[in-house]
Amino acid sequence: MIRVGLLHTVPALVEPFDHDVRAAAPGVQTVHLVDATLLADAVANGVDRDLRDRVGRAVDALVATGVDAVLATCSSIGEAVDAAAAQVRVPVLRVDEPMAHRAVELARAEGASGRIVVLATLTATLGPTGRLVERAVRAGADRADGSDGAPVSVEAVVVAGAADARAAGDASRSDALVGEAVRDAAGRADVVVLAQASMAAGVPDDVTVPVLTSPAGGVAALAEAVRPSAPGAASRDRA
Numbered sequence: 541m542i543r544v545g546l547l548h549t550v551p552a553l554v555e556p557f558d559h560d561v562r563a564a565a566p567g568v569q570t571v572h573l574v575d576a577t578l579l580a581d582a583v584a585n586g587v588d589r590d591l592r593d594r595v596g597r598a599v600d601a602l603v604a605t606g607v608d609a610v611l612a613t614c615s616s617i618g619e620a621v622d623a624a625a626a627q628v629r630v631p632v633l634r635v636d637e638p639m640a641h642r643a644v645e646l647a648r649a650e651g652a653s654g655r656i657v658v659l660a661t662l663t664a665t666l667g668p669t670g671r672l673v674e675r676a677v678r679a680g681a682d683r684a685d686g687s688d689g690a691p692v693s694v695e696a697v698v699v700a701g702a703a704d705a706r707a708a709g710d711a712s713r714s715d716a717l718v719g720e721a722v723r724d725a726a727g728r729a730d731v732v733v734l735a736q737a738s739m740a741a742g743v744p745d746d747v748t749v750p751v752l753t754s755p756a757g758g759v760a761a762l763a764e765a766v767r768p769s770a771p772g773a774a775s776r777d778r779a
Contacts, residue, residue, distance in 0.1 A: 541567070541568075541661065542565070542567070542568045542569070542570070542608050542746055542766045543568065543569040543570075543571060543605070543606055543608055544561060544565070544568055544571070544607055544608060544609050544610070544611065544762055544766055545570075545571045545572075545573065545599075545602030545603070545605065545607035545608045545609070545610040545611070546558075546561070546570060546571070546572050546573070546610070546611050546612075546613055547573050547575075547595075547599065547602060547610060547611070547612045547613065547614070547621075548572060548574045548575075548614065549574070549575060549576055549578045549579035549582075549596055549613075549614040549616070549617065550574075550575070550576065550579065550613075550614065550737075550738070551574050551576060552586050553613050553737060553738075554572050554574060556755070557572075557611075557755065557759070558570050558572065559712050560755060560756075561611075561759055561762060561763070564759050564760060564762070565734045565767075566763070566764040566768060568763075568766065569767055570689055571602060571603060571605050571607055573598055573602055575594075575598060578591065578594060578595060578598070578614065578617050579616055579617070579664075580703070581594075582614075582616040582620075582664045583616065583662060583663075583664040586615065586664065586667075587616075587619045587620050587636055587668070591617065591620050591664075592618075592620040592623050592624075594618070594707055595612075595617050595620035595621060595623070595624050596623065596624040596627060598624075599612075599621070599624040599625075599627075599628060599632055600624075600627075600628065602628070603628050603630055607609075607630060608630055608631075608765075608766045609626075609630050609631040609632070609633065609762055609765040609766050610630065610631070610632045610633065611633045611758055611759070611761075611762040612632070612633070612634055612635060612671075613635045613737065614635070614752060615634070615635060615636045615660075615665045615668055615669045615735050615736060615756065616664045616665040616668060617664065617668075618634045618635075618636060618637075618668040618669070618672060619668050619671075621633075621634050622634065631761055631765040633758065633761050633765065634672070634758070635737070635754045635755065635757075635758030635760065636669050636672055636735065636754040636757075637672060637676075637757075637758075637761070638754075638757030638758060638760065638761045639733060639752045639753065639754045640669070640672045640673045640675070640676040640733070640754060640757075640759045641676045641679075641680075641728035642752055642757060643656050643673055643676070643726050643731045643733045643752055644656070644673070644676045644679075644680045644692060645679050645680075646730055646731040646750055647692045647730045647731055648680060648692060649730075652730040653730055654691050654692045654693060654730065655692075655693055655695070655728060655729045655730050656673060656677075656692060656693065656694045656695070656729060656730065656731055656732075656733060657694075657695045657696075657725035657728070657729040657731075657732050657733070658670045658673055658694060658695070658696045658697070658733045658735055659696060659697050659698075659699055659718070659721050659722065659725060659732060659733065659734055659735065659739065660697075660698055660699065660734075660736055660739075661699050661703040661706070661714070661718070661736060661738075661739060662698070662703050662736070663734075665735045665736050666696050666697075666698055666735055668695075668735075669733065669735035670694060670696035670712070670735075673694050673733060674694050677692045677694060680692070684691045695725075695729070697721065697725065699717050699721040699739075700717070701713075701717050702714045702717040702721075702739075702742075704716055705717065706738065708775055711741070713760040714742065715741050715742035716742065716744030717742070718734075718739045718741075718743070719742045719743065722734075722742065722743055722744060722747055722751055723744060723747060726748065726749045726751070727745045729749060729754060730749060730750075731749060731750045731751075732747075732749060732750070732751045732752070733752050734751065734752065734753045734754070735754075736754075737753060737755045739753070740753040741756070750753040
């Protein structure tokens with residue numbers, strides 16, 4: 541049986557990600573590891589050496605259970621996840637990476653102006669996701685022949701007050717602030733990127749530009765990584 545590991549820093553994300561993974565890859569077994577202190581320390585101290593070591597140990601713990609791939613569902617620890625990925629034999633994926641590449645594709649599409657706005661409620665998340673989008677921009681420029689698509693710019697914005705409202709238990713207020721920020725960003729961007737999965741509930745229905753969230757792309761990438769014909773996919777039956 542194919543087994544996948546999910547590393548979470550927000551306990552409330554376990555159930556929705558479990559549902560989404562099972563829908564995207566029927567029959568897989570999910571193994572969840574939750575450590576909320578990783579996010580708390582990323583917010584307080586950034587992705588320092590200690591955090592990289594702890595994320596590495598968390599990934600190692602999931603790999604030790606026999607998983608065929610790991611998905612880290614927290615964008616704030618993404619750069620520590622990159623470091624951990626180089627140390628293990630199975631794919632280790634960042635939840636926000638597919639979203640970043642899709643944002644660049646949309647910003648470079650015919651008729652687009654090349655503007656991406658990244659929104660986050662936490663500065664700790666804004667930095668890693670913003671840098672990931674900028675890396676995707678550079679990768680796209682390296683592949684392009686220079687004749688198509690506008691130059692891509694990335695604007696990073698913290699939604700003031702949204703994190704405090706959610707921490708105080710006022711999800712409606714947080715969602716409303718995110719909605720206002722999305723509308724404002726949509727007025728000057730080809731695509732809006734939400735750095736945190738928890739922001740998706742605040743997206744207004746009437747926004748006319750694409751608003752990208754990380755869970756769908758991350759789960760799709762995880763399902764692709766363990767597809768039987770994918771490179772490195774498991775060939776043994778663990779049932």
